[in-house]
Amino acid sequence: MEETEKKEQGGRKTGMNGEQCQSLLKWLGETSLFAGMPDAHLQELCGIAMVVSYKRRALIFSAGDPGSGFYLVMEGRVKVYMISSDGKEQILHILGPGEPFGEAPVFAGRSFPAHAVALDDCRLVFLPREAFVELVTANPSLALNLLAVLSQRLRQFAKMVDSLSLKEVPGRLAAHLLYLSAKQADKDVLELDLSKTQLASLLGTIPETLSRILSKLQRAGYIRIAGAKVTIVDRERLEELAEVGRF
Numbered sequence: 001m002e003e004t005e006k007k008e009q010g011g012r013k014t015g016m017n018g019e020q021c022q023s024l025l026k027w028l029g030e031t032s033l034f035a036g037m038p039d040a041h042l043q044e045l046c047g048i049a050m051v052v053s054y055k056r057r058a059l060i061f062s063a064g065d066p067g068s069g070f071y072l073v074m075e076g077r078v079k080v081y082m083i084s085s086d087g088k089e090q091i092l093h094i095l096g097p098g099e100p101f102g103e104a105p106v107f108a109g110r111s112f113p114a115h116a117v118a119l120d121d122c123r124l125v126f127l128p129r130e131a132f133v134e135l136v137t138a139n140p141s142l143a144l145n146l147l148a149v150l151s152q153r154l155r156q157f158a159k160m161v162d163s164l165s166l167k168e169v170p171g172r173l174a175a176h177l178l179y180l181s182a183k184q185a186d187k188d189v190l191e192l193d194l195s196k197t198q199l200a201s202l203l204g205t206i207p208e209t210l211s212r213i214l215s216k217l218q219r220a221g222y223i224r225i226a227g228a229k230v231t232i233v234d235r236e237r238l239e240e241l242a243e244v245g246r247f
Contacts, residue, residue: 067105076122171245
């Protein structure tokens with residue numbers, strides 16, 4: 001696991017002037033969580049939001065910390081992960097701009113169930129729990145948006161459990177490549193922005209096994225690899241591998 005900095009050294013709140021508040025309002029309105037909300041509601045969100053900066057590898061929160069609020073990524077990437085009893089890391093999500101995280105405990109008032117660390121220098125929007133719950137209580141449409149995002153996250157978890165428990169590593173990798181393609185408007189040329197160690201952790205394997213399978217997929221004509229770029233050569237066969245789970 002990559003070394004992380006202590007939380008006390010990682011987060012730094014940023015004050016905002018009027019122009020920055022307007023910029024934040026526009027940005028919030030473009031996220032999946034708050035898309036379509038009236039400006040009046042977005043103004044209320046801006047009134048409780050805090051912009052927080054974290055350096056690369058800074059720990060944002062740990063499993064067991066009080067769920068005092070949740071975050072949206074403005075800039076950079078965030079890794080959400082768990083540590084098993086034997087010290088093995090399992091990555092749950094890699095999150096980029098516009099994506100929320102830490103939202104599950106908001107309404108239950110519980111602690112964070114996983115760890116979160118900045119993969120890059122990050123700017124995050126933090127929404128404190130108590131103030132956010134008050135807004136949701138007054139604005140049911142906000143609750144519906146949050147429910148939709150949580151439902152999507154639950155489906156992702158279900159797919160992850162299915163892949164890790166039922167599919168072999170080749171199937172997990174194929175499914176991940178197709179997921180990346182779907183996120184990039186079904187493009188065939190994909191940019192792998194994770195290290196092999198991080199991608200292996202996300203897929204529940206080790207870097208050596210991941211390297212062997214990538215090479216095998218390339219030799220068999222499924223994909224072509226050039227540095228951090230992966231080109232899907234035979235999408236139909238890759239989809240079949242993702243479904244079956246093994247060569």
